[in-house]
Amino acid sequence: MFADAKKIMVFIPLPIVSHLVSAVDTAKLLADRDDSLFISILIMKRTPDTKISSYITKSPHPRINFLPLQENNSIASGSMGDKNWVLALAESHKCLARDVVVEMMESQKGRLAGIVLDMFFTPMIDVANELGAPAYINFTSGSAVLGLLLHLQSLRDDDGKNLKEYKDSDVKISIPTYVNPVPAKVWPGKVFEKETGFLECARRYRETRGIIVNTFLEFEHHAISSLSADAKIPPVYPVGPMIQGGGEESDENKRKREEIIAWLDKQPHSSVVFICFGTRGSFEGDQVKEIATALENSGVRFLWSMRKASPKESVAFPGEYENLEQELPEGFLRNTNGIGKVIGWAPQMAVLSHPAVGGFVSHCGWNSILESVWCGVPVAAWPLFAEQQANAFQLVKEYEMAVEIKIDYRKDSGVILSAGKIESAIRQLMEPKNKVRVKVKEVHDKARAAVVEGGSSYNFLGRLLQDIMDNAH
Known part of the structure; x- marks a missing residue:
């Protein structure tokens, strides 16, 4: 019954311009490669970034549209200063996002091919599960750091390590995505703070269908190979470099x-x-x-x-x-x-x-x-x-x-x-x-060679599309 239905991907980015631009760039790559794909990007109203509204006024692509999430008063207004405000924002918008997607799918008579979530919006995986759609993570940093987060999350959750003990120490530990041992002094500060929920995000990456990374194989060969070799980590798709233009200038x-x-x-x-x-x-x-x-x-x-x-x-x-x-x-x-x-x-x-x-x-x-x-x-x-x-x-x-x-x-x-x-x-x-x-x-x-036809990122994008389309039929 769905053979001829419109295939729709939904993106849910963090409402900050750099993350939104990353979502749009990834959406454009997908839409440019497959004419049958339509993409809706959900935009949350609550944001510290004033540039969002001017950015979304221009249409990025004929098959990409922006859908505002109209807030209702029942959404708790967590402060942007809270350590876990991003997770709280995602959590509080889950029902709203689900309802908007359901309504859109009914009105467009489409088939939901997948939901691409911001790297910090892992609570939205619940929405994808509820709608029976595969969830993908749009990871806006590099694959070595992705491996670092997953390894530290495993140390904490599987080996019972208290990461706070490493804070400000001279300890270096082996991380599979790096050749050299990585000093605790260069780990992201948020990994030491339980209340940020930073490593909870990494834990939930493991539940997804795949992780899209803005990088390329020739730049992070060791990291990408090590992630791909780990059966506990979903497939990683290095499809970059996606270079952000400046957006609209005043x-x-x-x-x-x-x-x-x-x-x-x-x-x-x-x-x-x-x-x-x-x-x-x-x-x-x-x-x-x-x-x-x-x-x-x-x-x-x-x-x-x-x-x-x-x-x-x-x-x-x-x-x-x-x-x-x-x-x-x-x-x-x-x-x-x-x-x-x-x-x-x-x-x-x-x-x-x-x-x-x-x-x-x-x-x-x-x-x-x-x-x-x-x-x-x-x-x-x-x-x-x-x-x-x-x-x-x-x-x-x-x-x-x-x-x-x-x-x-x-x-x-x-x-x-x-x-x-x-x-x-x-x-x-x-x-x-x-x-x-x-x-x-x-x-x-x-970098230039990776993104052209036949290049490594071009080929990884093809694999990602294949995975999306296999689910959409």
């Missing part, structure tokens, strides 16, 4: 982009170091001054995206400074005039793909790592939070394709990194004959 940001690119156009090839810590990264006071001193003393050309920290208790993203000069050491802007430019918001992909940019001081967010690889720009690793320390460890110690600033740095530690340490890393990064430059170039070529 007129103000378009103007800033033009000004930044015009400045880069005047700089020599590979001469500029780009300093940017992502949408959530910012420093204050003394650390800003140390970075400024390092840049001035290095004599290297630079483009520095300097963001104003949001108030301590706020979940808002960093913003723009009204007056940069007040935050920087006296005379810095005058002394570096001509060789450096300090900006607020940055169009990261446009900057990294500019031929003048030869190095990237980065927080090692996964999207930023993939963008640096895609553009062939080597990284100096300065992680701040989440899984960034583990990403930095992977780049510096596993792959030797990044310069270390401090891979176990944590933003909330209160540690100030000295200008000397930062300057030394920047000089090393911008050295034309640095071996990390050669390694990044090799991976850059492989």
